[in-house]
Amino acid sequence: MxxxxxxxxxxxxxxxxxxxxxxxxxxxxxxxxxxxxxxxxxxxxxxxxxxxxxxxxxxxxxxxxxxxxxxxxxxxxxxxxxxxxxxxxxxxxxxxxxxxxxxxxxxxxxxxxxxxxxxxxxxxxxxxxxxxxxxxxxxxxxxxxxxxxxxxxxxxxxxxxxxxxxxxxxxxxxxxxxxxxxxxxxxxxxxxxxxxxxxxxxxxxxxxxxxxxxxxxxxxxxxxxxxxxxxxxxxxxxxxxxxxxxxxxxxxxxxxxxxxxxxxxxxxxxxxxxGPELAARIPARQSARKQDLLLQTYWIRTGDTLLLLSSSDRPLFRKDWFFPCRILSAEGHPIYEDSETSLFDTPTLRGHFAHSIMNYRIKVEIYQCKSQIVRGGSRGKAARGSGSDRAHSKADRLEAPIAELNRHCPSSIVKKAISKGALDF
Ligand code: SF4
CATH class of the missing domain: 1.10.340.30 (Hypothetical protein; domain 2)
Known part of the structure; x- marks a missing residue:
């Protein structure tokens, strides 16, 4: 025994x-x-x-x-x-x-x-x-x-x-x-x-x-x-x-x-x-199997503009302008999140769709938020830091005119989201 x-x-x-x-x-x-x-x-x-x-x-x-x-x-x-x-x-x-x-x-x-x-x-x-x-x-x-x-x-x-x-x-x-x-x-x-x-x-x-x-x-x-x-x-x-x-x-x-x-x-x-992006390369991937992820995008509209962020710590669309987002593993564990995602009023799920990119099979969720509480600097929470429990790194922000969205955000995810009614509010 x-x-x-x-x-x-x-x-x-x-x-x-x-x-x-x-x-x-x-x-x-x-x-x-x-x-x-x-x-x-x-x-x-x-x-x-x-x-x-x-x-x-x-x-x-x-x-x-x-x-x-x-x-x-x-x-x-x-x-x-x-x-x-x-x-x-x-x-x-x-x-x-x-x-x-x-x-x-x-x-x-x-x-x-x-x-x-x-x-x-x-x-x-x-x-x-x-x-x-x-x-x-x-x-x-x-x-x-x-x-x-x-x-x-x-x-x-x-x-x-x-x-x-x-x-x-x-x-x-x-x-x-x-x-x-x-x-x-x-x-x-x-x-x-x-x-x-x-x-x-x-x-x-x-x-x-x-x-x-x-x-x-x-x-x-x-x-x-x-x-x-x-x-x-x-x-x-x-x-x-x-x-x-x-x-x-x-x-x-x-x-x-x-x-x-x-x-x-x-x-x-x-x-x-x-951060997670570096960890994902350790050890070198031997499997061609794609990883399942959940990407929650937050569409924050102010008049004719939408809020976009750019963060060098975001594992996907790194440094590109993209919507405030959270990325979770298939098991539901958070990989990355922009700190603003917890500060928006009453996010409403408007739809979801599947998308494949690189080594990832992604379920994309579209959330619309009534109002934006925080203005000013933005911080990404998945970032690294020398031993600190939750170090932050700078994320830039842009109020992008909707008419210019494709120029700032060329990802096909955006086109799919719009076709799902992401802008209907
Ligand atoms: S922080 Fe934890 S989950 Fe992330 S790479 Fe290190 S050991 Fe793995």
Missing amino acids: AKKKTVQRKGGRPWQQMLLQLGQWYAQNARPLPFRTNVHWYRTLVSEVMLQQTRVQAMLPAYEKFLHRFPDVSALAQAPESEVMERWAGLGYYNRARNLQKTAQAILTHHRGNFPESMDEALALPGIGPYTASAVLSIAYERPHHVLDGNVHRVLGRLFLDDFRSQNGEQAQNASVSTSEQQQKPSALTRKQQPTAPASTKKQQENNGSSESTADPTRAFTDGMAAALMESSPLAPSEHNQALMELGATICVSGLPGCLDCPVRAHCQAFNSG
Whole structure:
């Protein structure tokens, strides 16, 4: 059974403070996923294996059915293989199911029905590699093993952007800093020993027999970073690993992240250097899949003019004249917002439409506002600043004559919005 470690709330160093803030956020915002309640190594093992190639929303129905049919390790070990395959339907990568059953049988035969508590014994199980072993041992048994899935790789690459960018393979693998350096400067946090092969690479190999190279220097760097963070984390191992994974899965997503909701943005080098737009480029995009965004535009009319803003911090239509707006991720987390958007009277939703641009599939909403409360300087809120919680940057403003709108605002979004009746007020 899982042994719950007492969390030592002893943070005081900058990055330990960051982890404490992350832990507090996780305690309040973790999604109530079924394998997070009533934690048991068997449920953790099944969920981790299923999640290795499948998104959580797609995996949940299969997970519930699988656990209903095979509620414990004995039921899974003793079931006909054909039935295990049948209950795995829809998840693909059936080799995972075969290995999972072999693991269950080995646990029954060699470990008296319990997942072993040592890393060496866990790795000796069929189909269990460093990622799965670390996940189960940390989440179910509170052993201090770090995990590095794609989400954690992305989060750490952005948080420690300076080192992520500057350290090539040799530097990442040979870097060594003293404990005092680690405590003083999060960006210099590197592990003392040679990093092992990246956990995520092993995760893929253990399930697919992949021969993917282990030489990715950015993976080696974040793997070392993840290990070093875990070594001195003020959080319990289960909380530590799951909080990092949850941040990457829900806020620090691939593409434009929802930085305005991020609990650790004050510590984030990517955010403080270039905001969500810079973070979106870390790590380099490998997927051609477009990111879904919500763009809320606010049409503020005064006589025959409309209010336009220009901000170098806006991730879309950067530096162009555009309507006051908010940009949100598909999960509803704010990526960028002009501060004026909260100050307009009674915005009314007039319509919406879909629009594609660059790597984004955007739902555009048109809001009309009765009156404008604030005049004068404008400030964008997604901007970065040297460690400040919400630094602001200048956004210029223009009362543009409607007749000249296309000259100032050539985006096809404007034409579409007008065709949807955006000017009918
Ligand atoms: S501030 Fe933004 S880029 Fe940095 S960790 Fe948070 S969500 Fe990710």
